[in-house]
Amino acid sequence: MNAGLAQRLDWTALDADARARALLRPVQAVAAQTRAAVSALIEDVRAGGDAALREITRRFDGVALEQLEVSPAEFAAAEAAVPAELKAAMQDAAGRIERFHRAGMVQGYAVETAPGVLCERVVRAIARVGLYVPAGSAPLPSTALMLGVPARLAGCREVVMCTPPRRDGTADPAVLVAARMTGVHRVFKLGGAQAIAAMALGTDSVPRCAKLFGPGNSYVTEAKQQVAQAGAAAIDMPAGPSEVLVIADAGADAAFVAADLLSQAEHGPDSQVLLLSDSADLLDRVERELATQLAALPRADIARQALAQSRLVRVETLEQAFEISNAYAPEHLILALREPRAWLDRVQAAGSVFLGDHTPEALGDYCSGTNHVLPTNGAAHATSGVSVSSYQNFVSVQSASVAGIAGIGRCAVTLAEAEGLEAHANAVRLRLAAASREAA
Numbered sequence: 001m002n003a004g005l006a007q008r009l010d011w012t013a014l015d016a017d018a019r020a021r022a023l024l025r026p027v028q029a030v031a032a033q034t035r036a037a038v039s040a041l042i043e044d045v046r047a048g049g050d051a052a053l054r055e056i057t058r059r060f061d062g063v064a065l066e067q068l069e070v071s072p073a074e075f076a077a078a079e080a081a082v083p084a085e086l087k088a089a090m091q092d093a094a095g096r097i098e099r100f101h102r103a104g105m106v107q108g109y110a111v112e113t114a115p116g117v118l119c120e121r122v123v124r125a126i127a128r129v130g131l132y133v134p135a136g137s138a139p140l141p142s143t144a145l146m147l148g149v150p151a152r153l154a155g156c157r158e159v160v161m162c163t164p165p166r167r168d169g170t171a172d173p174a175v176l177v178a179a180r181m182t183g184v185h186r187v188f189k190l191g192g193a194q195a196i197a198a199m200a201l202g203t204d205s206v207p208r209c210a211k212l213f214g215p216g217n218s219y220v221t222e223a224k225q226q227v228a229q230a231g232a233a234a235i236d237m238p239a240g241p242s243e244v245l246v247i248a249d250a251g252a253d254a255a256f257v258a259a260d261l262l263s264q265a266e267h268g269p270d271s272q273v274l275l276l277s278d279s280a281d282l283l284d285r286v287e288r289e290l291a292t293q294l295a296a297l298p299r300a301d302i303a304r305q306a307l308a309q310s311r312l313v314r315v316e317t318l319e320q321a322f323e324i325s326n327a328y329a330p331e332h333l334i335l336a337l338r339e340p341r342a343w344l345d346r347v348q349a350a351g352s353v354f355l356g357d358h359t360p361e362a363l364g365d366y367c368s369g370t371n372h373v374l375p376t377n378g379a380a381h382a383t384s385g386v387s388v389s390s391y392q393n394f395v396s397v398q399s400a401s402v403a404g405i406a407g408i409g410r411c412a413v414t415l416a417e418a419e420g421l422e423a424h425a426n427a428v429r430l431r432l433a434a435a436s437r438e439a440a
Contacts, residue, residue, distance in 0.1 A: 005290055005307040006261075006273070008283065010314045011324065023328050025377055026270045026309045027218040027241055038193045038222040045197035050204050056194045063169045068205045070171055070187040075180060078173035090145060090178055093367035097149045100369030105153065105388045116404025120397040125155040128207060129391055130199030130233070131184065132214030133163040136191065137302070138267070139172035146371050146386065147213050148182025154391035159184045160209055162199060164191025192216075193223035200227035208233075213386060215239040215373055218270055236390050237375045237383045242267040243274075244361055245330035245350075247321045247343075248286075250279035252336040253357055257282075258289035260334055261310070262303055263362050269305035274328070275312045276321040283312050322346040329380040332361045351380045406435040 009022055027034070044052045050068065058064050110120040131147040134140050144161065151159045161184045163175050171189050179187050188206055190198055196216075202208025211234040212224055221240035228235045244264040248257050261273040277283055290307070294300050315321045322343065325333060329349035337343055340355040347353055351374030354361050365372045373386040400408075409432045416425035 005287075005294070005304065006275075006310040006312050008287070008312050008314075011276075011320065012314075012316055022311055022313070023274075023324070025241070025243070025272055026306075027221075027377065031222075034218050034222050035226075038219055038226055041193045041219075042197040042201075042223060042226060045194055045203070046201055050206075053190060053194055053198055053203065053206075056192075057165065057190065060192060060194075061165055061167075063165050063167055065165060065169055065189060068188050068190060070176060070189060074170060075176055078171070078176035079180070081173040082177045086174060087177060089367075090141060090174075090181060093142065094145050094149055094178075094181060096367055096369035097145055097371070098153065101150045101153055101371070101388050106392070106394070108394075114404060114408050116401035116406075117408060118399050118404075122395050122397055124393045124395055125157065126210050126391050126393060127156065128158040128160065128209050129156050130209030130212045131159065131161040132195060132199075132212065132216055132220060133161060133175055133179075134191075134214075134216055134220070135163045135166075135172045135175055136217075137299075139163075139175055141172070141174035141178040142366050142372065143214060144175050144178035144184070145182060146373050148179060148184050150371070150386060150388045151213075151391050152183040153388045156391055158186075158207070160199060160207060161187045162190040162195035162206075163187065164195075165189035193219045196220060196223035196227060200233035210234065211391070212236070213373065213390070215242075215376075217241060217268060221376070236373065236386055238377050238379045239373055240376045241270040241272070242332075243272045243330055243376055244332040244334060245274040245276065245325050245328060246334040246336055247318065247325060248275060248277045248279070248282055248336035249318065249338060250277075250282055251338050252277070252282055254282060254285035254289045255293075256357055256360070257286050257334075257336055258293050260336075260361055261286075261290065261307075262293055262297065263360070263365075264332065265303040265306035265310065266297060266299040267302075267306070269302055270309075271306040273306065273310040274330070276315050276324055277313075278315050278318055278321070280314055283314060286312065318343070319346075325350070329375075329378045331374045331376045331380065332364070334359075334361055349381045351375050351385050402435045402438055405431050406439070409435070 054065055108122045113119050133143045161179050163171050198206040199209045199212055213236040218240055221238050224235040227233050242264045246257055264271050264273050297303055326348040331351040333350040334354045352364050364370050371386045375383040409428045412428045413425045
């Protein structure tokens, strides 16, 4: 490859093992090591509570915190520190996020499934939720908007947020302004796996949350999965290191494609970007653009590490590209094609899709209105991005009148008898007998 960055591959020349290796995420190579480290951190928080959180924060963030929770004075200082232009942009983005998510809100319903039998589905907000907003090398106030807006629309009674502290012991001001903008109730200066553990387990300072949301590095993602497996808290999804897959044809703009690849590569060294194209010339042009654009990026070192584990892949046909994409199930899928919407039906698994040359993934990250908290690491095969319904429970309700149980009770008895569950059958028989007496 001319740029010496991402690996160039010809899909048709690869055997099955080589194809599997080509689609291997970087985080999968260190999964066992990450699991062990995260498990130890969770146990430290379980045993030590706030004291453990302070010690871990000193160790990893290099700051000694007396108070874990952001104070009113810190919120006021953040409001004063954030430029008016940035506040206006966040308000603008929040408005579009709200419009999109409000349109997709699910309503309860009721249906009479038989005479005298009413079945309903009612919607209830999860009482207390925990949001995680990364703020390590790149603070993400946009994530506070993406998580806070749907939580507010859902009507959650208490919304808790954790975000890593800076070296001076404060939280990023833009993250705090975004939190206030969306109605977050409490914010704690905690990052990494320890923040997830705190919200899942609860400490003297941090309230225990029923469900956790938000993206993060491989440690944050692993911590979410471990607390979910232990039954400590539910989670939205695995939302780990960022990834993008671009399917481009010969007519794609190489500069646009390279910029989209780099926009995800700069997230972190464990991010992954893939380009699939049936045009060798397009791949050549993208290689040159990657080298040129990378040289001008402030986060070039981070992007270069991500590109080292990324791929530029020549495919025989665009149909083959979609087969590969559906197997990979990318967090972000960009269709840099001449007629992108005509190909949309071929997409079976992706967190979010971006159609055409003028729809960079960055629009979805910030202000188009869709949510950027999306499934990674192949979870898009069966998991969706964050929405208002992610913050809600859906409870089924049923009621039967005397006529209702008389009408369908025998069906329940027959099924219960077939399953050998006599107590089930008897619970219905008793009511059938009472209904029969009442009718007489």
